[in-house]
Amino acid sequence: MAFMTKNGLLWVVFVLMTVSSLAQKPTIERPDPRKSTKIKDTTRVSLPIDSLFKAKLDAPTAKDTAFGKTAKKVIPKTFYNVLFRDIDRHIDSGQVAQMEQNPHLPFAGRWIREIHIHSLDVFGYSVHDTLQVPGNWTERTGNKLHRSTRERTILRNYLFFEEGDVIDPEKMRDNERYLRQQGIFHDARIVIVPFRNAKDAVDVHVYTQDLWSLLPDGSASNFDNFTIGIEQRNFRGLGQSFKNTVSYNGRDERQRLEYAGRYFIPSFGKSFVAGEGILNVQRDQKQLSFKAYRPFLTPQMKYAGAIELGYYNRRLFEFTLDSLTGRSVRNYFWSQYVLFDAWMGRSFRIFFGDDKLRERARFVVALRHTRQSFYNRDRSVTDSTNQLFQNTRPTLLSIGYSNRRYQRDLLIYGFGRTEDVPVGDLVSFVYGSDPAELGDRKYIGLKYSRARYIKIGYLYNLTNIGTYIKEGATEQGVFSTENNYFTPLHRFGGEWYARHFINLKFAWGFNRFANEYFNISGNEGIRGITSDELRGTRKMVIGAETVFFSPLNFLGFRVAPFTFADLGWTAFSGQYLFRNKPFAGYGLGFRFRNENLTFTTFQVRLSIYSGIPDIGQPFRANFDGVPPLRFRDFDISAPEIVQFK
Template sequence: MNHIATRVPMPYLHPPFRPLPLACLLCMLLLCVNVCRAQVLPQDTTQAQPIQDDSVRQTFNDRVIQNLKQMSERKTIMGKLLKALLDFERNSEEVYGLDAELIRKEYELHNFKVVRNIDILSLDPFGYSVNDTSRLPRNFFEKAGNSLHVKTGRAEVRNKLLFRKMEPLEPLALVESERLLRQTRHILDARIIVNEETTTNDSVDVFVITRDIFSLGGSGSYSPSSGKGRITLRELNFLGQGHQLEGTYKFNLNRPRPWEAAGYYTVDNIGRTYISADLAYVDENYYKEKSLFLRRDFFSLTTKYAGAIGASWIDERILLPATPEDTVARFGNVGYTRQDAWLGRTLKFKTYNLGYEPRGRVILGTRVINTNYTTTPTENFQDNILMLGSVGYSIRKYYKDRFIFGFGRTEDIPVGTLFSITGGYQDGEVWDRRYFGSSLSFARYGTNFGYLYSRVGYGTFIRDDRWEQGVLDLETLYITRLAEWGNWKLRHYLLGRGTLGINRNPEEMLSINNESGIRGFRSDLVRGTRRASFNYEANLYTPLSLLGFRLATFIYADVAWLSVGNQSSPFKEKPYSSYGIGFRLRNEFTSFSTIQVTLGYYPQLPPNSNMRDFRLYESSAPFYDFRNFQFDRPGVAEFY
């Protein structure tokens, strides 16, 4: 049988991260700074102001702010420091076009007009605004940060645009170009504006404004008790050309080898072709990878062709089935080479309404995967060539909002419907078999309703009328509307998932570790073939900030069930659960990872584990994310 290799989490070998002194210091600084830095929404002076319930407290706050402002105007070291750190006058930036579909009606007036001029303004990350180009850096830190940054080149911005100078302006070109710029990793925000003053009946002038993030960043961790640590450095926009480099080094691991290293390099959008190159090199104790891919995605609603070609060389250690006598996890080694190529084509429906671009697309795709194993731990691995073909139907559009997963930046919310059917044939060294799979997903969004996403998918191999390695996957994510009290903002997140394995191979097992079910949970012995999980989180975005790092606090509750066997029900087993509280620090203007510290409580501990009831740990991986309705590539239903 073919084995679709997935990376299995290794045993936890690092002691819990203990950043309590740093966290307390940051919180104390944030609370002190908040008195004078909390940004207040602009008030409407035409409306009567409500009477303050606590006038004495309000007067005290005003006095503190006034005193700090006076101190910042003094020509002393403390005065200069306060002036650099604190902002007494700047209000929250007004963002236009939020809670509205990206298709703006005024753009329809310019469809098929000739683009006469394209002016591009690329802004540094600190102190500037795409909505108010008159804003300038005010303090030393903003100016110093900009001086160390190389702005995105205008040619790099131009390569992302779906319209060209002296060519007709296609429908959706403006709004899709703005979205593509905003989804570029090294660009924080973007606006594309038509100059209405110079517009004529047959031509337009377009103004493009982008704002970078500070592209040099990284993350790290260190345990004083063991000396173990990790350092990650990344550059998302090398020399302003959009090249992305990232490297990670781990040390003092006390495993077969005391160090691990990994490096990644991406060249995005080579020469207006929208083809990107990805190079990866990973040298870890239990996972090694070398891979190179060239890819072109369905990046836009109007993209006709997409595809990829590449090769990878992987050696990894996978978890083997446990027996009742096992007190520790057993592992086996897998090594293989893989060549992968796919091609996709979209077909749009004809329309006789000039200027109207139908959203629905029919997508055709084909893929060939050649896998050759060099090391196998069981007989369920065989050299094979897997040929897949698929047909799908996609409708997608985007809305704009803020404070969903970001800390104030504009976020594009994908909504729509995606349905696909996949069929294939596997030519194996020992046996042959067929494949069938299907999936359906949809998402809806409303300013008063929130965001709702649901998906159901099924896939299985068929050999001699026996269905094997099947999986049924269910998922629903709901995000409530944003509740606001001044500059305090609250959202709730609810995620339900179910994965049912059918006739899976013995070495293919599900876990509930971290993103798979319960955050902060770790065990190699808690495994099953059927899993159900529910996750809840309340995220409070505060107005507290220090040097551009904004603070959000959250509480969460996770519960997950596991069972083994085709006829088993996960809900008949005793669930594992976790409850916790934590905070996140994030600067949207930089490429530094989100700093997240969580205190979790685990009522039921896994067997033979060194976990404790309470665990304090740091994490930067997001637990929730949008599911795009962009057709990716024909593939086998995943089981992990």
Template sequence: MIFLKGLLFALLLLVAGSSLPIVALAQNPVIVADSVKSKPLPDTVLKPNTSDRILENLKQLSKKKTFWGRVTKSLLRFDKKATTNYNSPILLNTPTEKHNYKVIRRIDYKTLNSFGYSISDTTRRPRNFLEKAGNSVHIKTHRGRIRNTLLFKTNGILEPLHLSESERLLRQKEYILDARVLVNEKTTTQDSVDIIVITKDVFSLSGSVALNPSQAYGRIGLNDINFLGLGHQFRNLYTFGVDSVINNGNTRRTWMYTGSYTIENIYNTFASAQVLYRNEANYQQRGLNLYRDFYTANTKYAGAASVNYYMHPIYIKNDADTRQRMNIEYMRQDYWLGKAHKLKSYDLGFENRARIITAGRIISTNYLNSPNQDYQNNTLYIAGIGYSFRKYYRSQYLFGFGRTEDIPAGNLFSLSAGYEAGQFYDRRYFGAKMAFGKYRTNFGYLYLDAQYDTYLRGKRWEQGEFASEILYFTKLLSVGTWQWRHFIWNRTSIGLNRKYGENLLSINRQEGIRGFRTPERGTKRVVLNYESSLFTPISFLGFRLALVSFADVAWLSQTDKGNPFKHLPYQGYGFGIRFRNEYMAFNTIQLLLGYYPQGSAPLRNFNSTRPYYDFNDFRFTQPLVPDFR
């Protein structure tokens, strides 16, 4: 299916440059009516270029009553859209301070369906069969689900951050494409306001099918991220026709399944629950998780409770002093509770975003088949304190294609200490983390973090880790109607006195070099990624197209005392295309061709359905015990 979509794009682009220009629509980003006060951005008039000439030819073709004219008119939109330029990041602070602390008299909701509607032009309607057919099988988000996400209620008081934070929380929902929360200036009075909430849905159903009849192998996936419009999410992936050996060679597995069901914001508490079942050849997990984080700066309490069963392979020393692989099984219970303390604000019109957070956590682990004392039953008690300051900027063309994206910036510092009571021995725990993020118009975005954690048994420091991350992307560059960004990403993980067999660090795919595969694992890893993303003005049936090139380099050491830079780095270079329909639930699709000098087959084409980069928020989550992976 992915191959056919890519072939269709290539065919349409080819035809657009010929005598029958049928495809490419040069279209500017969708306007998003801004709900914050900002200076109007200057209107830039671009000189006509090739894409503009193609657009004009297609407009003229769509007016003709020929076969190609009717096809072009039904598939492509030519209505001119005003644009909002997000080259300058817009701070999401208090958008309407003149309305602060007024009584909320009325809240009006407008929920737009997935296809054919625009959040910036509420008069737009679906016009062709495909848009109407897509909307007919989509259940719009229930009004109660939207209402429960808002931080204010009818007859309540409008506080400074309520509008901007509610708008951001709505946009964070996977089933919401974009949202606007506005004051109705026409009906406002000196002591009361009416609020307008506009949201646009994402088409929530998605699925995938991959079949290989010659080997009787297949993979079927089905997801719904907004089940019955209630915001519930279920995900399923079933694989059959595999041939794997499990349970130390005693059982053969012919199938795998991973599924989950998530209910968010239960009874308007902003608490979510998830049931997870994962049954694969080399990894099993079954669990129940209930959690509530510091979803806004004003959140006072957060916490979580989870119970999970795990089974995965480890390596141990056997009697012959050689490495032996076995599957370890254990149950883990994890509980934590945190409280945020407000800092004083000297401006009555604005909320102080900084918070001091105190928290406690208990983790209990019980092994079902412990091979030695390194895997002992234990209970870890941790206390933590942290400082968090976060704010958000609104921008575009980062990981999406013109949709509004909220970029976190701020500072985070945290310290934690704990005590592990074990079956055979006790030890102490220490951890620290700091993070910094900055977004500026002429600079771009820079994120830095570093964290260190370790255990102390007697006088021996063990199972420690130092990890750091640097993410930088440039400001949005414009070349005609094309948009361009560069990304640079560094990740470092250094294991210190790890357990035997804990060489778990991988450089495959998301952990290091995209599209790369190697069985090598290590205890020290340094990864450097570069990517250039060129967002084209081409749109077809809502699919937006970008051109991608990348260069990935990774160093890996397999021992604690090894120096990863003594060896030649693993490398990967490539290019390809990325496209996504912003109105649908399935992830961005990338078709890439990579070159790997160390690989047995240097050239390899592959596809990916998940973004390679992501933001780390500056919220305090819990006293951390980082995963070494």
């Protein structure tokens, strides 16, 4: 029996919080940005700032149900407030329009006199209401178990500005978005307060609210088959994360003990260069890799790049056809290689359009070189077999145009936190050469994406086409398009809200190597199922989902019922894509998430499937985690070969 699970262990930990804030005495002297900034203690300083958004206090919650009213009579007050904790729901009419007003615009051009950092702990606080404090002893006790993010770390690693700088409203807004993207903050807010003794000076207050960052993990079937792991996503309040997992299986003769570890540093000072190290010693994968990278975090950043070096030894498989059953059979083998990958990019301001466009749009030129060197290959590489395992050395050049903005919204992939939705355009042309082991070849690719809020919702499109050219013929070519749409937030039944989501993916591979294919099972198409029979070099997947965001919460977890339907088709070269009925999955379920915790949303799902070969039981019940969903951005990064997946 399982005695340890990720979600099970976390039930005890997630009811916790503390406050660490900062303050300093005003000085009229303009600071020198070249000097280090000393952080002052502002623990007892509170600004006269109201909530950013008006909260509806009369919304029904779990306390208002019959069960909640009965529980109030029999459960001690302290425990009752923990079990039926109200969570902040700042949803009101016109809120999205209010969110889109940049509050920093009136202060453009003023200089920053002082920067105050207010690092709020996990529970009981809000960056939108500085007067909100923990409401019971469990929250206060729990916060003492959490190391809040250090103010000095925020000041030195996460801010795009310093004391003495001039206020740039767009930079301030980008900085808020950057803070929210770190995965260690529930939300972030920057407030500018005029300094009464100097009209051209302001004080900047940065508010962040932490997420619970310690995540135990584990499972076991018996004493000789278990897994124990721990992940800390904000180690000692430094913003750095590590994950260590140890597994043991005494019955597996290949390798009884396994280890997987990762350490991540989001930024080395204000260089905004992130670093990552990975060590995996597992049965099916051995990996040792190091990577340092700096993306184009904002349009104003001129340089970006990355360098990666790694050793990989992976257990892969290829498919053969069983002559008796006609089904696919996996044949396993090992593949070892060393990877070196480096790129650098430079952005340039555009010379056309109005001021608004020139502020956010850029031309980007980037160069990339990759070396993948295989050794101890279990397969012989020839012009007609195992071409995927040839040594390659592609050098790629990209020239692109990017125009990106962000619109803040609520209740899309999150359950109430602020979400930064990208809107903009991207066009990128890639050209390169690869003196590969099996002969020289050229590469050419084109990428286009666009997203807008329209009257009936949000629409995103991504279209790619790319191919190698060898001796006048195409090789490993692919055309793909992805379209995502969601409706405006619909309100019904008091404090219930709903959104509808539609996703369409189409891809067509041409002149691909043997054993290259799409698989549309799982998160790539038909959710909740894994099958080797859902493969092909061409695919089309349509997914629809309706999510109902309810006001119900229990132990701080929001509840969101949902329904879904997935349809998919695959075909190999020479086959008609729609020759058969679609693979299909339908169902409903419930998602649960506490926005103050960093672990994944989990869900209970009931599904029924049709058209899938050898499925066995078409009715299935699943309890699993939901992978974090992110919007596709419009920043141009490394020149890349269009992925075939």
